[in-house]
Amino acid sequence: PDEEPALHVDAIDVIYGRAVSALRSVSLTVPHGGVVALLGANGAGKTTLLRAVSGTLRLHRGAVTAGRIRYGATELDGRDPVAAVRAGVVQVPEGRRVFAGLTVDENLRTGGLGLGRRAPALVREARDRVFALFPRLAERTHQAAGLLSGGEQQMLAIGRALMAAPRLLLLDEPSLGLAPQMVARIADVVKEINSQGTAVLLVEQNAGMALSLADSAYVLEVGEIRLSGAADELARTDAVRRLYLGET
Numbered sequence: 001p002d003e004e005p006a007l008h009v010d011a012i013d014v015i016y017g018r019a020v021s022a023l024r025s026v027s028l029t030v031p032h033g034g035v036v037a038l039l040g041a042n043g044a045g046k047t048t049l050l051r052a053v054s055g056t057l058r059l060h061r062g063a064v065t066a067g068r069i070r071y072g073a074t075e076l077d078g079r080d081p082v083a084a085v086r087a088g089v090v091q092v093p094e095g096r097r098v099f100a101g102l103t104v105d106e107n108l109r110t111g112g113l114g115l116g117r118r119a120p121a122l123v124r125e126a127r128d129r130v131f132a133l134f135p136r137l138a139e140r141t142h143q144a145a146g147l148l149s150g151g152e153q154q155m156l157a158i159g160r161a162l163m164a165a166p167r168l169l170l171l172d173e174p175s176l177g178l179a180p181q182m183v184a185r186i187a188d189v190v191k192e193i194n195s196q197g198t199a200v201l202l203v204e205q206n207a208g209m210a211l212s213l214a215d216s217a218y219v220l221e222v223g224e225i226r227l228s229g230a231a232d233e234l235a236r237t238d239a240v241r242r243l244y245l246g247e248t
């Protein structure tokens with residue numbers, strides 16, 4: 001019945017520990033098959049929002065204390081990461097956290113664990129899709145992930161998430177610390193993933209890149225949504241041009 005799920009974050013509050021307020025009444029929608037950018041300065045709460053959706057907030061001593069998060073018919077607030085992955089929602093954490101001591105292939109297989117027990121063929125299929133997207137990884141299947149370049153590690157982190165065949169991918173600052181050429185490559189990859197039917201919620205400091213990819217965008221400021229709208233319209237507003245696109 002639920003062929004075209006969308007993500008609905010509805011007026012959530014998030015706190016860390018007992019009292020640190022990180023998000024206040026934040027609402028956001030990612031339509032089925034869409035690309036949505038989430039912009040904001042350091043500490044605005046972008047990562048916190050992704051954690052709330054992917055069920056990883058509790059690992060950081062955080063909690064959703066008000067509001068709701070739904071993906072299609074599935075309630076995601078208060079659930080764990082396994083529930084989110086089962087629903088088709090997978091997060092790529094910031095800082096391209098790969099298992100440095102494991103090979104490329106072993107890293108990818110950790111992303112497909114949920115698939116593996118049921119059908120090895122599914123894992124092979126998922127891996128073939130990842131290698132088609134990232135030929136560099138296919139050439140390095142037996143290399144330790146820690147020996148890859150920064151850009152290759154980011155690709156591996158994305159590839160590992162794709163092993164779970166997400167319908168919604170949560171991407172946390174994929175361009176961080178990468179050379180411009182690699183940033184352009186990551187942008188192409190996001191387009192390609194989206195064109196294959198996966199929706200993307202993209203957290204970025206690189207507002208120019210994010211707005212060029214996204215259909216719509218939200219700007220977070222100290223835990224609250226300040227601006228939202230169509231990406232091309234937001235890119236033309238004075239506030240976004242000055243604060244996030246570095247124009248004067």
Ligand code: ATP
Pocket residue numbers: 016017020021022040041042043044045046047048049060061062
């Ligand atoms: P960045 O780009 O630096 O990751 P961000 O917009 O993703 O910034 P968050 O990491 O979500 O911001 O942080 C939002 C607020 O929550 C900040 O004030 C941060 O200090 C606080 N915070 C984040 N994680 C924790 C935690 N585990 N415990 C306590 N406070 C936290």
